[in-house]
Amino acid sequence: MSGPAASTATSTETSTTTPRKRRSIGWLLLLPGALWLAAFFVTPLVQLVATSLYDPNGSVEAGYAMTWSWGNYTEALDFYSEPFIRGFVYAGIATVLCLLIGYPLAYAIVFKAGRWKNLMLVLVIAPFFTSFLVRTLAWKLILADNGFVVSTFKTLGLVDDDGRLLATGFAVVAGLTYNFLPFMVLPLYASLERLDHRLIEAAGDLYASPAQGFRKVTLPLSMPGVVAGTLLTFIPSAGDFINSQLLGDTNQTMIGNSIQTLFEAGSYPAASALSVTLMALIIVMVAIYIRRAGTEELL
Amino acid sequence: MTLDTTDADGAADPGTDVAGAGDLELRSLTKRFGDYAAVNSLDLTVPAGAFFALLGPSGCGKTTTLRMVAGLEVPSDGEVLLGGVDITWAKPYKRPVNTVFQSYALFPHLTIHENVAFGLRRQGRSDVNGPVGDMLSLVELEDFAGRKPAQLSGGQQQRVALARALINEPKVLLLDEPLGALDLKLRRQMQLELKRIQLGVGVTFVHVTHDQEEAMTMADTIAVMNAGVIEQMGSPNELYENPRTTFVANFLGQSNLVDADISGRDGDDVVVDAQGAKVRIPADRVQVNDGKVWLGVRPEKVFLASTGEPHTGNSLGTARIVDVSFVGVSTQYLVRMGWGQELMAFEQNTGARPIMRSADEVEVRFNGAHAFVLDHAQDARAGVDED
């Protein structure tokens, strides 16, 4: 700003102090949380990348040497391409299912629940408080070989007489879908709730049938919720290992299981290489997805 | 409810009757956003107790100006004085100025009663119930004291916003398009209401609007603002009858502007050559002394005479009617002059003479005391079609 000289010097000075003070307050407010994330999120990631390049022959006790072992990556991908693909496929199916069943629920809560709205919302969140693991064990019971679901499926001919549901991809995907459904419903709810109801009425007024009104107005305007919900569902499912561990067997291992097993076995460089690959793949997919959905504003 | 200025605590104001003591004065006030000057070296004095309207098209800097007066925006340059005291750098809560916001900004979590009591409580007043009750009855909302803002209609919310500001007995009340969100009927009703309240309390009102009709019916003084500067200030009548810029001529009502030259002076009149026709305009209505000018005549000041009819006023020569539109109380004619320009003429349907038809030949006349002459350097279309 090329200010006029002497006479206005004082006022120009004062006018710039206020924004500068505000700027430093902004930093101050941000600082504690930012430091936390820097120390316990960014640094670990850097450490993870470093570990992924360590000499795979080292151990925790003996220490690791940085040998830039890119081989860790090629090896990891060679050995674990199958769980990788399976992890992404299962997570993808679970995400689509979550969207398909989560959208009507969110829609019903916003537009149809009336005075029950808050209660229904609470019911969506309530199972959270019963541990994730306890609920997954309950699914195990529901899908058990001698359980009600399997016998019904057998009667309907959906499952062979000696077939089972547990230890199948079906069970793992069902578990993932169930466990991450609230992560889909909540963002959808938020974006539908924010939507101006008059817009839908306006669409009706302009001769849109309810279905057209939904397709042309409601759905596009709830896109931020759809994007947020699919991300919050897909990302944790892609890295999950609990569902596959409890509801599947060794034929349903996902990449999360592989990473977990490797870490437990103490093969840190290999486990890190797998983790970094998973993270990188997810970030690339998310970036492409957000770009295509045109909701960069989401961040 | 009357506002008793004597008990205003602390801020004693010696002699409200001394002329200019409570005036609001803006001195070369400037606000730049980056390189863009939203308000550009604006000078303005609002007399104490006035109903003052700031009129201008969207984006011309009206809100920015108000915000600087309220202390919500820091000026890039210039000063704000109230009753001679420099308040340019005072915090908003240190100024005896209150605002009715463009979007009302009522506190959604507080009842109407608490919204209105807010300012008094912040000033440490303990006896809020009496004044709040009085204020709510002034705006006829006694029965709504316990409700939340979301449970009121637009017009009612607007009145709460007004009550919430007025109860603090400010020296200046700033109103930023307070009627913008209301429908036409309610708007007219609230205009009268606001005027009544202002006369009752005697507080200086600075009313921002881009509705010229609203400004003209309500204000004693109007400042027309454009692109960050005041184009002209004066009474509604003065602005309309004797605009000093093409922007004001076009923005307030409509004007015919004809390319002309000053050809000389004759006593109190200036002689202007308008496309060959010599016309005489009183000198106080002429903004420039020589050279090229715009000769302005409002459409309702144009008289279309049958050719050859005797006359004493000015004549622009003959023209042909190209369009006639009948609008009930009046008829609007569009005529094409000999030099090709089309001019508007409005005529009251008094019935004294028959309505003319398209293609009729007429003589275009006007009274010099109703015309005005503007600097030719300005754009003749400035302010047209802006609202």
Add this chain to the structure above:
Amino acid sequence: MVRLGRWVSDHVVAGVGLLVLIYLFVPMFVVIAMSFNDPASRAAYTLDGFTVRNWTNPCEPEGLCSSLVTSLQVGILATVGATVLGTLMAFALVRHRFRGRGTANVVIFLPMASPEVVLGASLLALFVSTAGGGVLGFGTILIAHIMFCLSFVVVTVRARLQGMDTSLEQAAMDLYATESQAFWKVTFPLVFPGILSAALLAFALSFDDFIVTNFNSGQTVTFPMYVWGVAQRDIPMQINVIGTAMFLVAVLLVVVSEVLRVRRERVR
């Protein structure tokens, strides 16, 4: 015909929504039923007989209740920590302009875009490489939980703040409220519901976390870790008692606050 179509479209969505809600609750019913289960043998996780013994002796299985206490402690501390840090960050991001905002936004988004295995594993790699395996325990669990709850708090509070008109604070200042009065009388009450739901979300995420905790817990056992441990061997029915009880407490809290809210609104 038109009428019928209208009725169907009005009710189908609500019906489907209700079905989905029931689906969400199917395992809950099983959990509740199992909490009254009297298992025939400890090895089989099947519904056999009815008993209230599990409810009268919730702490019978060794380590169950201490793991619950640990989880509650971690949950509360992580909630407080993440809510305070996250709320400050949300204010900074929405209300202040400064260089590096874009970067800050990305860094806050990334933990949500990271699978939990990666979060847990990378923290483990850091802890082990800087301080050795010995530091793992309550402290490292807490650090990890605050880290992954933080982003969710920021996002929740930020959404609330963004929806809030800044002209409200300006109106407060115009009405003689100082900066701090404007904050406490206007901004805070309006943002509070957002902070509250952020805290609730943080607690739920922390209390329920297994994957990240598993990497960084050392010898400390949280409730999910206890469940994981017993799931590999024989499962005591008491975990269902705890699950049911937590669920009931959550529902009860919300119902009570809802009733209070409705009552408060009536009184006015």
